[in-house]
Amino acid sequence: MPIISTSKLTKRYGQLAAVSNLTLSIEEGEIFGLLGPNGAGKTTTLSMLATLRSPTSGSAKVNGYDISKQRNEVRQSIGMVFQGTSTDDLLTARENLEIHAMLYSVPSDIRKKRIDELLALVELTDRANDLVKHFSGGMKQRLQIVRGLLHHPRVLFLDEPTLGLDPQTRAHVWKYIERVAKEEKITVILTTHYMEEAESLCNRIAIIDHGKIAVLDTPTNLKKKVGSDMVKFVSNNADAKKIKSLKFVRKIEQKGDSYLIKLDEVSKNLASLLKSAGNVSSVEVRPVNLSDVFIHYTGHEMRDEEEGGGWQGWER
Ligand SMILES: Nc1ncnc2c1ncn2[C@@H]1O[C@H](COP(=O)(O)OP(=O)(O)OP(=O)(O)O)[C@@H](O)[C@H]1O
Ligand SMILES: [Mg+2]
Numbered sequence: 064m065p066i067i068s069t070s071k072l073t074k075r076y077g078q079l080a081a082v083s084n085l086t087l088s089i090e091e092g093e094i095f096g097l098l099g100p101n102g103a104g105k106t107t108t109l110s111m112l113a114t115l116r117s118p119t120s121g122s123a124k125v126n127g128y129d130i131s132k133q134r135n136e137v138r139q140s141i142g143m144v145f146q147g148t149s150t151d152d153l154l155t156a157r158e159n160l161e162i163h164a165m166l167y168s169v170p171s172d173i174r175k176k177r178i179d180e181l182l183a184l185v186e187l188t189d190r191a192n193d194l195v196k197h198f199s200g201g202m203k204q205r206l207q208i209v210r211g212l213l214h215h216p217r218v219l220f221l222d223e224p225t226l227g228l229d230p231q232t233r234a235h236v237w238k239y240i241e242r243v244a245k246e247e248k249i250t251v252i253l254t255t256h257y258m259e260e261a262e263s264l265c266n267r268i269a270i271i272d273h274g275k276i277a278v279l280d281t282p283t284n285l286k287k288k289v290g291s292d293m294v295k296f297v298s299n300n301a302d303a304k305k306i307k308s309l310k311f312v313r314k315i316e317q318k319g320d321s322y323l324i325k326l327d328e329v330s331k332n333l334a335s336l337l338k339s340a341g342n343v344s345s346v347e348v349r350p351v352n353l354s355d356v357f358i359h360y361t362g363h364e365m366r367d368e369e370e371g372g373g374w375q376g377w378e379r
């Protein structure tokens with residue numbers, strides 16, 4: 064049985080459908096990503112599942128409880144880290160966790176053990192008694208993530224868990240999210256607009272745009288569906304006809320001596336392609352990525368840039 068299921072979940076603000084007829088189910092133990100640009104409806108979706116906002120129509124269940132009729136039970140089942148929530152800078156890491164444990168009525172006899180366990184999980188034991196104001200962005204984020212876990216929730220909601228962090232720190236936080244999911248045996252639903260984040264962390268991804276799911280699958284399957292890797296090379300005597308006839312080649316574009324080839328499985332087929340490419344003076348390879356998937360299913364870039372695909376798509 065799925066741990067989260069939604070049926071035609073909808074949230075309207077006046078004329079705007081921030082989330083529109085969202086139907087999905089998430090299995091226990093998944094790290095599930097909602098990937099979409101600013102304003103896509105990611106936070107609104109999480110907020111409804113976390114019972115912070117009421118749906119306009121449709122329904123959803125979290126851990127078997129109805130988000131409209133059993134709010135308290137839902138809240139006991141979940142941990143959440145939302146945009147704008149923060150830890151108290153003037154307290155130590157441990158004090159922050161202690162206050163939260165009291166808020167969630169974690170029994171006092173197990174409180175200390177649980178806090179120690181969670182601090183260790185995100186490698187903050189040595190910093191437990193330091194003021195949070197001296198923490199780096201990544202450390203604060205790790206502290207927030209485990210703060211949401213004090214009461215042993217079954218599901219953890221993370222809204223943009225690495226927003227504003229540098230790429231290196233972001234990858235570091237991913238490691239902790241994976242660890243937390245595994246060791247606490249919880250289901251994680253996160254939102255992001257970072258493609259790499261969704262790709263590296265999530266078992267499945269729903270790409271959402273304008274409040275609707277454009278497509279939902281594993282990162283690998285998503286890329287397979289769109290499926291064209293690209294190779295760009297320069298050659299003054301390529302055999303374009305031969306290249307076109309290769310069974311793994313999907314498309315060939317030519318500008319003077321430059322060729323752009325869309326093909327399946329570049330790692331397997333590059334050598335045979337280059338056999339027909341003549342005197343190649345330069346070659347570049349660009350495997351398909353989630354950005355291509357996004358464009359394919361939504362018709363536009365993740366960020367409001369120019370139309371992708373072809374030569375322009377290469378530049379991303
Ligand atoms: N309280 C509100 N009143 C009116 N409109 C709202 C409200 N909250 C959200 N919206 C609108 O709903 C849409 C979805 O917003 P939401 O915050 O869910 O997007 P998001 O995908 O989380 O974006 P971001 O990446 O910027 O966090 C946006 O168009 C937003 O302006
Ligand atoms: Mg948001």
